[in-house]
Amino acid sequence: MGLVENRKRHSISAMVTSCFPICVMALAACVLHAGAIDTFIAAVYEHAVILPNRTETPVSQDDALMLMNKNLDILEKAIKLAAEKGAKIIVTPEDGIYGWAFTRETIYPYLEDIPDPQVNWIPCTEPSRFGRAPVQTRLSCLARKNSIYVVANMGDKKECDANDSKCPPDGRYQYNTDVVFDSEGKLVARYHKYNLFLTEVQFNFPEDPSYVTFDTPFGKFGIFTCFDILYYDPAVVLVDKFQVDSILFLTGWMNTLPLLSAVPFHSSWARGMRINVLAANLHNTSMHMTGSGIYAPEAVKVYYYDMETESGQLLLSELKSRPRISSNYPTVVDWSAYAKSVKPSISDQPSFPGILFFDEFTFIELTKDVGNYTVCQKDLCCHLSYKMSEKRTDEVYVLGAFDGLHTVEGGYYLQICTLLKCQTTDLKTCGTPIGSAFTKFEALSLSGTFHTSYVFPQLTLSGTQLASEQHYEVLSDGRLESSGVPLPVLVMALCGRVYEKDPPPLTRTG
Numbered sequence: 456m457g458l459v460e461n462r463k464r465h466s467i468s469a470m471v472t473s474c475f476p477i478c479v480m481a482l483a484a485c486v487l488h489a490g491a492i493d494t495f496i497a498a499v500y501e502h503a504v505i506l507p508n509r510t511e512t513p514v515s516q517d518d519a520l521m522l523m524n525k526n527l528d529i530l531e532k533a534i535k536l537a538a539e540k541g542a543k544i545i546v547t548p549e550d551g552i553y554g555w556a557f558t559r560e561t562i563y564p565y566l567e568d569i570p571d572p573q574v575n576w577i578p579c580t581e582p583s584r585f586g587r588a589p590v591q592t593r594l595s596c597l598a599r600k601n602s603i604y605v606v607a608n609m610g611d612k613k614e615c616d617a618n619d620s621k622c623p624p625d626g627r628y629q630y631n632t633d634v635v636f637d638s639e640g641k642l643v644a645r646y647h648k649y650n651l652f653l654t655e656v657q658f659n660f661p662e663d664p665s666y667v668t669f670d671t672p673f674g675k676f677g678i679f680t681c682f683d684i685l686y687y688d689p690a691v692v693l694v695d696k697f698q699v700d701s702i703l704f705l706t707g708w709m710n711t712l713p714l715l716s717a718v719p720f721h722s723s724w725a726r727g728m729r730i731n732v733l734a735a736n737l738h739n740t741s742m743h744m745t746g747s748g749i750y751a752p753e754a755v756k757v758y759y760y761d762m763e764t765e766s767g768q769l770l771l772s773e774l775k776s777r778p779r780i781s782s783n784y785p786t787v788v789d790w791s792a793y794a795k796s797v798k799p800s801i802s803d804q805p806s807f808p809g810i811l812f813f814d815e816f817t818f819i820e821l822t823k824d825v826g827n828y829t830v831c832q833k834d835l836c837c838h839l840s841y842k843m844s845e846k847r848t849d850e851v852y853v854l855g856a857f858d859g860l861h862t863v864e865g866g867y868y869l870q871i872c873t874l875l876k877c878q879t880t881d882l883k884t885c886g887t888p889i890g891s892a893f894t895k896f897e898a899l900s901l902s903g904t905f906h907t908s909y910v911f912p913q914l915t916l917s918g919t920q921l922a923s924e925q926h927y928e929v930l931s932d933g934r935l936e937s938s939g940v941p942l943p944v945l946v947m948a949l950c951g952r953v954y955e956k957d958p959p960p961l962t963r964t965g
Contacts, residue, residue: 494773495673497701498537498545499735501747501759501768502529506554510561519564520589523552527593530607533769538601540771543638543673546606546735548747549631549681549707552590553610555654562629562657566610567591569632572642572669579640591634591642599640604671606635606735608680608705610658611647623659631658633678633705635669643669648680649689653864664688666697674700674731674776681706684724685867687954691909694728700777701731708736710743710919711812712888713875713946717746718758718921719913723950725750726929727911729785731774738767746919752778752785754924786931790910790951793932794838794902799829806830809855811886813863816855816871818885833858835903837872837949842898844941850894851877852944853885856903860956868956870910872903873948892917895941899927902934903949910951917943 505525507514530547537545553565570576570585578588578595590609598605611632615622622628631651635644646667651658666689668677677693684690684704693699702725708717717736725732729752736747740762748758749772756772775781802819809818817832821839824846828839835858857871876892878884903910912935914922927937935949 492543492673492776495543495776496541496771497731497733497749497774498540498542498769498771499733499747499749500530500533500537500545500547501736501738501745501770502526502533502548502551503738503765503767504548504551504554505529506556509556511558513561513564516564516587519553523565523590524593526552527590529767531597533767534597534603534605535601537769537771538603542603542771543671544604544606544676544703544733546703546705546733547608548735548737549608549705550737551608551705551735555707557657559625559629559657562610563612566612566629568613569609569611569634569645570642572645574642576642577640578642594634595636595640595642598636598638602638604635604637606633606678606703606705608633611645621662628659629657630661631655631680633667633680633703635676635678635703637671644676644678646678646680648683650682650686650865652682664692666692668693668697668699676701676703678703678705680704681708682865684721685865685952686957691728691954694730698779699730700779701733701774704732704734706734706736707744708746710746712890712919713811713886713915714871714873714913714948714950715812716915716919718748718760718919719915719946720911720950721746722748722750722755722758722921723911723913723948725752726785727909729778731778738765740765749774751775753783755921758921760919785929788910788929788931788933790905790908790933790949791903793930793934794836794904796932797838797902799831799836800827800838802828804828807882809853809882809885811855811857812861814857814859814861814869816857816873816886818853818855818882820882821852821854821874828854830854830856832856834906835870835872837901837903839874840898840900841874841896844895844897847894849880850892851880851882851885852894853877853882855886860958866958868953870903870905870907870951870953871948872901873946873950874899874901874944875946875948876944889945890917890919892943892945894943896937896944897941898938899944899947900934900936901947901949902932903951905933905949905951907951907953909954910949912949914942914947915945917945919945
């Protein structure tokens, strides 16, 4: 038994067992009231998946199952430990059972036929009802034996024939699929990932988005996968139209600083959408994959970000079952109210272009230790007021604006206001990823003239740590503010998504 260092692992409180480090956020007892649980303990597991050997020739089903069982052995220990700690549900990552980097042919031995949950099936007690299903059976038994909801990602296969004009040449559809088994081991949810990443050539796009929800004594849940979080369907629809209480988010997220690192972005989505998010990421430092967390609408409960080790991590925290009815549920924010009411600051500093994740931002340098700046691009104007503890000569900060269509690794329309540190004192490096910062800001206020109600606020400190909620706030007029404690800011951002300006989706037959 040892103690995990808080600053290195970025968890709120933590302890270690011989198998699994555990981050725990002051767990309180769950309360049963009127047939429902007011709070519940949630768990997510960041998994260092055991990968198959790369091959262009498909392995046998037995060899595929052998590899999957090695990963399931690890997940079994995490599931058992989470249940012992009182967790009602555990989320594991995308690709957590067999890894990634397959072709359409080499993934096939790993796939199972996953039926519609309406068939009312407990694989643990009826393992052969729908044919060969060893992975579903094992997941079902893990849920049943430990009395916990188990959420996992695997591959689904569906045969088709010539009567289906969109049937692939090999006669089957293959889907990146999330499954949920309840505490009795029953299959209660099946979700086919709608927004595939460009490298997922082994899977088919579903023709239409599905909005998968399920009810529990501790709230209503929705589920989606990785790249889905960047789009309206199904992510926003689940929250806005289906009114779920919590989102289950399975991901294999490759961190992309400064704005798309897993923990800052996923926690900002929870804050912007005012929803519980249980985010489980893969752990693979060579692929820059790390960053899992449990996020409430009003606060980050617990998170993990570690590029130094190769071990998995189990996170646990208490959440409100129905956050919308809680007394501290965040109010609706008018993200442009303040910015539209103020007169833009006029500066003698010229703006300049810079590239951030392939997008051309308009930047302006912060040349003094105290200031008010405005920078605009198209219809978006970003306002920043700030005070530094000291203006360092070896670090440069800029205020940036972007209003346009992002077109690399997917197409989606963004409006972004950001304060960020440049990689060096050369302004040409502004927007290039950097992980550390020493300049401390005593006060910050960032706002923008957004043309969307979907804005995601983040404040990331040196080392990709999250600022504590006690050190910043989101005001109802759209200002993101920090004051009181000097903070080594890496990036402060308001990331807006203008979904109605997204391009039409790609053909969904591939």
